[in-house]
Amino acid sequence: MNNTQLNATDKTTAPRMALKSKEFKLASRPVVSYSGTLQNELLAALPRDVLESLFEHLELVTLPFGKELFEFGGAMDYVHFPTTAIVSLLYVMEDGATTEIAVVGHEGVVGVSLFEGERAMCSAVVQAAGYGYRMKAQHLRDAFNQGGALPALLMRYNTALFAQMAQNAVGGRHSSIEQKLCRWLLDRLDRSPSNELKVTQEMISIMLGVRRESITAAAGKLQDDGLITYRRGNITVLDRSGLEAYAGECYKVAKTEYDRLLVDVARC
Amino acid sequence: MNNTQLNATDKTTAPRMALKSKEFKLASRPVVSYSGTLQNELLAALPRDVLESLFEHLELVTLPFGKELFEFGGAMDYVHFPTTAIVSLLYVMEDGATTEIAVVGHEGVVGVSLFEGERAMCSAVVQAAGYGYRMKAQHLRDAFNQGGALPALLMRYNTALFAQMAQNAVGGRHSSIEQKLCRWLLDRLDRSPSNELKVTQEMISIMLGVRRESITAAAGKLQDDGLITYRRGNITVLDRSGLEAYAGECYKVAKTEYDRLLVDVARC
DNA sequence: CCTCTTATGTTCGCAATCTAACAAAGCCCC
DNA sequence: GGGGCTTTGTTAGATTGCGAACATAAGAGG
Numbered sequence: 001m002n003n004t005q006l007n008a009t010d011k012t013t014a015p016r017m018a019l020k021s022k023e024f025k026l027a028s029r030p031v032v033s034y035s036g037t038l039q040n041e042l043l044a045a046l047p048r049d050v051l052e053s054l055f056e057h058l059e060l061v062t063l064p065f066g067k068e069l070f071e072f073g074g075a076m077d078y079v080h081f082p083t084t085a086i087v088s089l090l091y092v093m094e095d096g097a098t099t100e101i102a103v104v105g106h107e108g109v110v111g112v113s114l115f116e117g118e119r120a121m122c123s124a125v126v127q128a129a130g131y132g133y134r135m136k137a138q139h140l141r142d143a144f145n146q147g148g149a150l151p152a153l154l155m156r157y158n159t160a161l162f163a164q165m166a167q168n169a170v171g172g173r174h175s176s177i178e179q180k181l182c183r184w185l186l187d188r189l190d191r192s193p194s195n196e197l198k199v200t201q202e203m204i205s206i207m208l209g210v211r212r213e214s215i216t217a218a219a220g221k222l223q224d225d226g227l228i229t230y231r232r233g234n235i236t237v238l239d240r241s242g243l244e245a246y247a248g249e250c251y252k253v254a255k256t257e258y259d260r261l262l263v264d265v266a267r268c
Numbered sequence: 269m270n271n272t273q274l275n276a277t278d279k280t281t282a283p284r285m286a287l288k289s290k291e292f293k294l295a296s297r298p299v300v301s302y303s304g305t306l307q308n309e310l311l312a313a314l315p316r317d318v319l320e321s322l323f324e325h326l327e328l329v330t331l332p333f334g335k336e337l338f339e340f341g342g343a344m345d346y347v348h349f350p351t352t353a354i355v356s357l358l359y360v361m362e363d364g365a366t367t368e369i370a371v372v373g374h375e376g377v378v379g380v381s382l383f384e385g386e387r388a389m390c391s392a393v394v395q396a397a398g399y400g401y402r403m404k405a406q407h408l409r410d411a412f413n414q415g416g417a418l419p420a421l422l423m424r425y426n427t428a429l430f431a432q433m434a435q436n437a438v439g440g441r442h443s444s445i446e447q448k449l450c451r452w453l454l455d456r457l458d459r460s461p462s463n464e465l466k467v468t469q470e471m472i473s474i475m476l477g478v479r480r481e482s483i484t485a486a487a488g489k490l491q492d493d494g495l496i497t498y499r500r501g502n503i504t505v506l507d508r509s510g511l512e513a514y515a516g517e518c519y520k521v522a523k524t525e526y527d528r529l530l531v532d533v534a535r536c
Numbered sequence: 537c538c539t540c541t542t543a544t545g546t547t548c549g550c551a552a553t554c555t556a557a558c559a560a561a562g563c564c565c566c
Numbered sequence: 567g568g569g570g571c572t573t574t575g576t577t578a579g580a581t582t583g584c585g586a587a588c589a590t591a592a593g594a595g596g
Contacts, residue, residue, distance in 0.1 A: 091434060094517055097442040101434045121431045121525055144423070147415035155412070155419075158426050162433070163389045166359060166369045169437040173477045174365040177583075200543065209441045211584060216544060232543055232592055249362055257389055445553080468573065479554060484574060500562055500573055 036060060037133055039083035041107045041262060042157060047149050057139040063087070063132050069110055069124040076120050079111035079137050084130030086191045088207060091122040099172070100184075100207040102164050103127070105191025107258060111137060112154055127199070127207075128192065156261055163257035171250035172209075178218040180208050182247035185228070185237060190255070195237045222246075304328060305401055307351035309375045309530060310425060315417050325407040331355070331400050337378055337392040344388050347379035347405050352398030354459045356475060359390040367440070368452075368475040370432050371395070373459025375526060379405060380422055395467070395475075396460065424529055431525035439518040440477075446486040448476050450515035453496070453505060458523070463505045490514075 034051070037058060038044040043051060063069075063085035070076045072092065080087065087110045089101040101122050104110045110124050144151050164187075171180055184204060188197050201219060205212040219235075222228045227242045228235055237243065244251060302319075305326060306312040311319060331337075331353035338344045340360065348355065355378045357369040369390050372378050378392050412419050432455075439448055452472060456465050469487060473480040487503070490496045495510045496503055505511065512519060 089434075091438045093438065093442055097438075099438045099441050101437055119528075121521060122434060145415070145420060147413070147419070151415070151419045151423075152413060155423070155426075158423075162430075165430070165433045165437060166357075166390060169369055169433060169440050170359045170361065170365075170367045170477075172437055172440045173367050174361055202543075209438075212544085213546085213585095214583065216546090220545085230544095253389060260387075470573075480573095481575085482553070484576090488575085498574095 036083070037081070039106060040081040040109075040133060042109050042153065043081055043133065045153060045262075050143070050149055054135065054139070054143055057135040058133045059135065061132060061134050063126045063130055065126055065129040067126040069126070070120045071123040072121065073119055074123075075118065076111050076137055078134045079109055079140050080124075080132045080134045081109050082106055082130065082132040082191075084128075084193060085126055085132045086128035086130070086188060087132075088125050088127045089122050090125055090207070097209060098206050099168075099209040101168065102161055103187050103191065104161075107191065107262070108157055108161065109154075112140060112157075127203075128188070128197075160254075160257045160261040164254045167250040167254040171248075175248065175250060177208070177210055177214045178221060179246060179248050179250075180210075181215060181218045181222065182227075182243045183251040184208060185235065186240070186243055186247055186251050186255075189237055189240065190258075195240070197235045197237070198233060199235060200233045304351070305349070307374060308349040308377075308401060310377050310421065311349055311401070313421060313530075318411070318417055322403065322407070322411055325403040326401045327403065329400060329402050331394045331398055333394055333397040335394040337394070338388045339391040340388055342388055342391075344379050344405055346402045347377055347408050348392075348400045348402045349377050350374055350398065350400040350459075352396075352461060353394055353400045354396035354398070354456060355400075356393050356395045357390050358393055358475070365477060366474050367436075367477040369436065370429055371455050371459065372429075375459065375530070376425055376429065377422075380408060380425075395471075396456070396465075428522075428525045428529040432522045435518040435522040439516075443516065443518060445476070445478055445482045446489060447514065447516050447518075448478075449483060449486045449490065450495075450511045451519040452476060453503065454508070454511055454515055454519050454523075457505055457508065458526075463508070465503045465505070466501060467503060468501045 034055060037051060037055065043054075043058075046054070058081075061080075063080070063082065069078070069080055069087060082105050084106070086103060086105045088103050089110070090098060091101055092098050104124075144154065167183075171183060175183070181204065184207060185197065188199070189195065201215040202212045204219075205215045208215070219228070219230060222243075223230065225242070227239045227246070228237050230236065302323065305319065305323070311322075311326075314322070326349075329348075331348070331350065337346070337348055337355060350372060351374050354371060354373045356371050357378070358366060359369055360366050372392075412422065435451075439451060443451070449472065452475060453465065456467070457463065469483040470480045472487075473483045476483070487496070487498060490511075491498060493510070495507045495514070496505050498504065
């Protein structure tokens with residue numbers, strides 16, 4: 001556990017990987033559009049008038065692998081609504097040890113959880129290249145303060161995020177590395193367009209806060225059991241329900257909360 | 269780690285302990301009063317007109333040790349604003365393993381983090397007997413939807429709670445048991461009226477999700493180092509800054525976030 | 537096709553924590 | 567002031583994951 005661990009990945013591996021991940025680009029490159037925003041479920045859940053009022057502030061951006069949307073202690077000028085990208089909220093300890101606090105994809109928003117806090121208490125790193133909409137945090141704050149459907153929606157999203165973080169805390173203490181790996185894969189899968197994940201074992205180890213060798217061992221076992229196959233930075237999930245069974249309750253509980261969020265949202 | 273662990277504590281130890289903890293009762297028993305509500309910092313931070321509109325719905329209640337304000341999967345009809353009481357958000361796994369997700373005292377509110385979710389994703393248990401104000405969740409929801417200072421305040425509180433949960437996840441993976449114990453003691457201390465905590469090592473072990481023997485060992489070491497003294501369900505903190513130094517960054521980061529919450533709140 | 541980088545596989549010993557069983561106090565209440 | 571329950575102390579062996587060092591292989595780019 002040394003300080004070079006994340007840096008090495010961040011500054012060296014990350015940009016290179018970003019160039020490689022062509023799979024995540026949409027078939028036809030999207031433009032800023034009303035329909036485009038609907039690819040983010042949180043935006044899609046807003047009443048049409050609210051979304052329209054936000055629309056002028058939204059900007060479609062590419063989110064390359066490894067990009068830091070904000071870092072620990074830094075300012076959070078923008079919030080991001082991922083569409084095809086996946087973003088990790090990561091905490092890096094002073095000694096270099098890392099832990100993934102939460103993961104955000106097309107179901108959520110990055111930065112609003114830290115609303116009004118001027119400084120981030122963790123960093124946000126793009127884990128899977130893709131697209132997302134961003135807007136100045138101040139505009140979202142203004143919209144929040146105007147009331148309507150937005151405040152309640154964000155509060156509800158926070159509830160689901162809470163569940164995810166809570167299960168991270170629980171699983172971090174009481175799950176085996178294999179279980180954690182299963183859950184991590186499932187969380188990505190839920191936010192990915194395919195059953196193929198472009199990620200190295202080293203990256204996974206950083207996210208889970210374990211050694212790379214432990215991931216090698218765990219992944220090997222999952223492959224032997226026919227749940228996944230992998231080769232050099234590429235994991236394919238073969239048996240989703242098998243993973244779910246192995247992951248145990250942590251995944252299930254958090255997933256249930258997200259599903260409920262969407263159901264509740266649909267009622268609006 | 270068996271299923272009887274929490275139950276034994278809950279149903280048997282808890283009521284007994286509650287009867288014992290006389291220290292936490294206020295010198296003169298408070299009545300529902302405007303000034304009483306100010307003992308909760310979140311309520312105190314509300315503009316006078318907002319607080320007055322909530323006031324009629326607030327009810328002063330005693331919160332005896334061990335009382336479950338809500339349980340996993342259960343309904344959350346009330347939100348609670350502790351004044352002298354301390355409440356743990358606990359998750360109990362199917363196999364009986366436990367983890368404390370967060371702790372709430374006079375600085376916060378229990379139940380609102382799970383706003384609009386009809387089912388709780390963890391249980392809330394009174395850890396230190398005392399008082400608190402409660403109100404029907406629906407009334408708070410109504411007030412939230414009316415806008416004004418309340419939505420922003422709750423959002424800000426969520427930010428601080430996020431920081432605490434995040435550090436729980438981080439520390440759960442990367443701290444020694446002794447460090448976790450230090451941090452846990454400090455978190456209680458911040459919400460307690462004195463430097464004496466009424467809690468058994470067994471209770472602590474349940475909160476931290478470790479074995480009781482590990483707490484015995486860790487507490488013994490802290491006592492040898494002159495940081496605390498203890499005897500049968502009673503821990504006295506002797507050297508707060510010593511504990512902080514030992515606890516490491518997790519405590520510091522979360523504390524900073526709460527301090528900022530209060531500063532921001534004071535600006536309102 | 538060859539090379540060089542990066543990703544994955546493997547090993548050994550070590551430290552922390554857990555499981556399990558039992559011993560010794562301390563404190564409440566009769 | 568003594569019985570009985572609760573809390574704390576102690577030990578021994580098993581397991582999981584860590585640290586470090588190195589071996590192998592896959593694929594990108596020349």
